[in-house]
Amino acid sequence: MYTGIVSDLGTVAALDEDGARLSIATPAGFLDRAAPGDSIAVDGCCLTLTAKEGTLARFDRGAVTRARTVEPRPGAQVHLEHALRAGEPLGGHLVTGHVDGVATLAAAQAEEGSVAAAFELPPELDARLVAVRGSVAVAGVSLTVAAFADRRFTVQLIPATIERTLLRLDAALVPGTGFNFEADCLARYALRAADPAA
Template identity: 40%
Template structure:
């Protein structure tokens, strides 16, 4: 489990095929900042651009580790096949860690496309077009993970092409993650909020009837008004 708080920015240093065809997947060599691997062991989980991966080899002297990624994972994620690309890293959450972002599983739900990324005053506005399949999980002020970073949705605009979400990025986030490398047309990994996933499932199963949801909303509105 992760929280969407990036613990380092690495770089794809090498890409090797695991077999004679693309169906075998690939082995990625990741270079990391000095000292990043001091508390990392073989078999540990590290999220790469939001996708949970397993450390298969370690080379602390060279500040590198490798992961093996299946063809299916490569097909369902973005940003992991470009040699030299910077990627966001997050080590798995420990019981003693602070939950600074939100609960993140490291399982990518879909790939979005950056439609706009530009400075606005002292911050940056990032707009991403998400697939139709994720539309029902996106909400104003809700949480979403973009390339492994826990972020808050400022607005949602549904269209025939999908749902465009707007995110405000502070300078610290732009400077300390790989999000600053994005541009219009870039593809990004998206993971929806775990709570939204379970609410959707309960609605499908009839556990939360529409009338019950309306009653909850009415009660909440009354409480906040008081």
């Protein structure tokens, strides 16, 4: 379980040919509190640390993970977050790291010191999982839905988010770019309870 508050940025060091094994170069000290078997969110995707060599973290990626997430590109930066420990502040919202699919950035523009970013939901995702003023995770970042219509949700990226993550107009926020997307886990259970076929 995570909070969607990104703690660090890592860099994709290697990805094998079938995408099943991933290596991330992490900042100095990041792996000090991690041991093989621990969970770490990489761009919002919960992965199990299989080995660490200095500052290099190694992970295995299963078939379901590969099918539902953005494929990491060697050299690209990624968001990192350690799993939430009991007693730690829940600064964002409860994030499982179980990515629902890839949301595509439709548009982004500066608005009075913040950035309004609109994303298209993955086609396989039930739109009822997203609600205005509800929570979502985009690339592992906890965000509040400001508007929602026609399978497109909009979030406001405040300066603190822009400074601490890769969600910036001069970097990742390019229309057509895909991002790992997770709906609020509470919405999943509410939908399931209301509609067992969902």
